[in-house]
Amino acid sequence: MPSPFSLLLLALGCCLAAPGSTLPCPTDIPPGLSTVPVAGNIASAGLGLDIRQVQGKEDLATILDRTEQQWRAAGHAVRRDTAAGWQVLSALGGDCLVTMQLVAQGSSGSFGYLSRGRKATAALRAITPAALGVPLPPGSKLASSVASNDDGRRGVTMALHSSMPVPQLRQFYMQQLAAGGWRATRAHDIDDRQRGAGMTFITAQRDRRQISIVIWPDGPSQIILTAVEAL
Numbered sequence: 001m002p003s004p005f006s007l008l009l010l011a012l013g014c015c016l017a018a019p020g021s022t023l024p025c026p027t028d029i030p031p032g033l034s035t036v037p038v039a040g041n042i043a044s045a046g047l048g049l050d051i052r053q054v055q056g057k058e059d060l061a062t063i064l065d066r067t068e069q070q071w072r073a074a075g076h077a078v079r080r081d082t083a084a085g086w087q088v089l090s091a092l093g094g095d096c097l098v099t100m101q102l103v104a105q106g107s108s109g110s111f112g113y114l115s116r117g118r119k120a121t122a123a124l125r126a127i128t129p130a131a132l133g134v135p136l137p138p139g140s141k142l143a144s145s146v147a148s149n150d151d152g153r154r155g156v157t158m159a160l161h162s163s164m165p166v167p168q169l170r171q172f173y174m175q176q177l178a179a180g181g182w183r184a185t186r187a188h189d190i191d192d193r194q195r196g197a198g199m200t201f202i203t204a205q206r207d208r209r210q211i212s213i214v215i216w217p218d219g220p221s222q223i224i225l226t227a228v229e230a231l
Helices: 005-016 060-073 166-179
Strands: 034-044 046-057 077-083 086-090 096-105 109-120 141-151 154-163 184-190 196-204 208-219 219-228
Touching: 005 060, 046 096, 060 077, 060 086, 060 096, 166 184, 166 196, 166 208, 166 219
Parallel strands: none
Antiparallel strands: 034 046, 034 141, 046 109, 077 086, 086 096, 096 109, 141 154, 154 219, 184 196, 196 208, 208 219
16 A cells, blocks of 8 residues: 555645645644554655554544545545545635545444645755755656655655666666765565566665665656655
């Protein structure tokens, strides 16, 4: 299933297509749900995010219908969608976006995530691959980016597309990381016979920074890059 980050972006696109509310977003946890923090002080698509795991004993329809009625009664712009098996309910306010995504759990329970997004701080927006000394292939296109600054670490995870073939990308990163002072650089290739293609894993370290890169062919080459720095 898609991650809470990817579904938050989906909900953002859905909600921003509709007229927004000038009211602030809902702040209370919807009734009938217990929550556990998942991530805070992260940013994606210009939004600073707080994500909580939620769980309830009631069925999906009961929780979603009740929450939608409450949000609409409060004057919020509400959107309801379905994506990859998740039921997604979003409320767009004047300065934020709240998204609740749920799936059925067991015979009657519900499980999912509650995400709140506001404009990311300048400190979060400043966390980029360039700021961490990580090179990007020339001509690559950004699909998504999530930055974080939490638990004594800052980092960024990016999904990229590139027209360069996987062997050329492997060579690019091995050369660029070496030139940039990265050490303990390793590359490992795995053949996926089922897909008839291979994947390349690259890892490296520099001072308090670590980088991991996964590359595989799928039309254009796909790249998942994660860079983390301990503060």
